[in-house]
Amino acid sequence: xxxxxxxxxxxxxxxxxxxxxxxxxxxxxxxxxxxxxxxxxxxxxxxxxxxxxxxxxxxxxxxxxxxxxxxxxxxxxxxxxxxxxxxxxxxxxxxxxxxxxxxxxxxxxxxxxxxxxxxxxxxxxxxxxxxxxxxxxxxxxxxxxxxxxxxxxxxxxxxxxxxxxxxxxxxxxxxxxxxxxxxxxxxxxxxxxxxxxxxxxxxxxxxxxxxxxxxxxxxxxxxxxxxxxxxxxxxxxxxxxxxxxxxxxxxxxxxxxxxxxxxxxxxxxxxxxxxxxxxxxxxxxxxxxxxxxxxxxxxxxxxxxxxx
Numbered sequence: 001x002x003x004x005x006x007x008x009x010x011x012x013x014x015x016x017x018x019x020x021x022x023x024x025x026x027x028x029x030x031x032x033x034x035x036x037x038x039x040x041x042x043x044x045x046x047x048x049x050x051x052x053x054x055x056x057x058x059x060x061x062x063x064x065x066x067x068x069x070x071x072x073x074x075x076x077x078x079x080x081x082x083x084x085x086x087x088x089x090x091x092x093x094x095x096x097x098x099x100x101x102x103x104x105x106x107x108x109x110x111x112x113x114x115x116x117x118x119x120x121x122x123x124x125x126x127x128x129x130x131x132x133x134x135x136x137x138x139x140x141x142x143x144x145x146x147x148x149x150x151x152x153x154x155x156x157x158x159x160x161x162x163x164x165x166x167x168x169x170x171x172x173x174x175x176x177x178x179x180x181x182x183x184x185x186x187x188x189x190x191x192x193x194x195x196x197x198x199x200x201x202x203x204x205x206x207x208x209x210x211x212x213x214x215x216x217x218x219x220x221x222x223x224x225x226x227x228x229x230x231x232x233x234x235x236x237x238x239x240x241x242x243x244x245x246x247x248x249x250x251x252x253x254x255x256x257x258x259x260x261x262x263x264x265x266x267x268x269x270x271x272x273x274x275x276x277x278x279x280x281x282x283x284x285x286x287x288x289x290x291x292x293x294x295x296x297x298x299x300x301x302x303x304x305x306x307x308x
Contacts, residue, residue, distance in 0.1 A: 001018075001050070002017070002046065002047065002048055003016055003017035003046075003047055004017075004224070005041055005042065005047060005224075006021075006043065007223040008041070008221065008222050011025070012024065012025065013025075013026070013041050019051065020062055021062065022049060022051065022062045023062070024049055024064050024066045025065050026065070026066045027065050027067050030066065030068070038080055039088075039091075040069070041066055042091060042093050042222075043093070043223065043234055044072075044092045044095055045094065047066045047068060047070065048067050049067060050067055051063075052064050052065065072090075072094060073093075074095060074096070074126050075092075075123075075125065076090070076095070076098060076124050076126070076183070077091065077120070078091065078120065080243075091181075092181050095180060095232075095234060096127065096178045096180065097178055097181075098117065098120070098127070098128050098180070099128075099129045099130075099180050099182045099183070100114050100128060101133055101182055101183065101188045101189060101190045101193065102130070102133065102184055102188055103133045103134040104132060104143075105134060106134070106187060107185045111149075111293050111296075114130055115298075116242045116244060117183050117184070118130070119244060119301070120183075120244060122255055126181075129155070129157075129158070129174055130158070131157075131159075131167075132146065133160045133162070133189040133193060134161060134162075134188075135159045135164075135166055136163050136164045136166065143159050149293060149294060152258060153256075153257045153258050153294075160189075160193060162196045168197070172229060175227060175229065175231055176230050177229075177231045178231045179224075179232045180231065180233045181233075181234040182233060186237070190236070191235055198229075201225055252298065252305065256294065258290050258291070259290060259295065259298055262280040263280065266280045266281065267279070281295070
């Protein structure tokens with residue numbers, strides 16, 4: 001029997017099948033495979049499973065074991081934190097787009113983190129969308145400039161506020177008939193945005209920790225949630241940092257299209273666009289042809305790859 005994993009809670013998984021929902025464990029042979037070591041099964045996976053009907057408390061319910069994970073078409077993956085060597089941890093699979101949610105304040109907007117998520121979306125074969133939330137709060141961000149920064153490289157940016165309703169309809173249209181994963185810092189309002197689209201959805205929402213200015217972790221399980229407007233959405237635990245995998249100077253260039261359009265004119269073919277002479281990218285930044293914010297974000301990500 002085949003199914004789709006729609007929820008993960010610790011070592012257990014819930015798969016949707018033609019027979020109904022099945023609570024699953026994972027066969028050891030899958031756990032032992034090197035490519036699945038950290039992420040044997042994730043939300044969105046298409047799987048083969050064997051049923052094992054179990055009777056509990058007088059009610060018949062379905063349980064089973066996942067015997068195979070089918071090929072993943074798209075991925076959201078990152079470097080597993082706490083490990084010295086680069087180990088890939090997959091968060092979700094087979095979704096269409098990644099919606100990067102940031103806030104204008106509490107927690108503050110971080111372009112570098114947005115760009116890291118955008119790179120992760122491209123690496124995993126997903127289309128990125130940037131949502132700047134809590135637009136009703138007092139802030140000093142030039143939202144129109146920020147919109148131009150991302151639309152210049154073909155990435156749509158929306159400004160939203162759950163409190164005022166700004167941008168909520170446009171955000172909802174982005175979700176229709178798509179499978180989307182929402183990512184971003186804790187406290188940026190991912191769960192609140194989903195609740196604004198579909199009020200009946202049960203999602204835990206929390207507040208920002210006023211002591212640290214950072215968001216509290218509010219989403220613990222990861223779940224593929226069906227939407228009344230069509231499509232599905234995955235809400236994920238907030239991430240204050242995102243470790244990227246298989247990224248070096250050459251590969252960073254391919255994810256910064258605005259820089260790449262000038263890098264071919266640099267004096268050196270391996271130019272890092274930092275200290276090298278006759279760098280066409282730095283010259284374009286000085287002329288205002290590349291947004292300085294994007295260039296500085298590139299430098300910070302480059303530095304992270306050289307000094308992980």
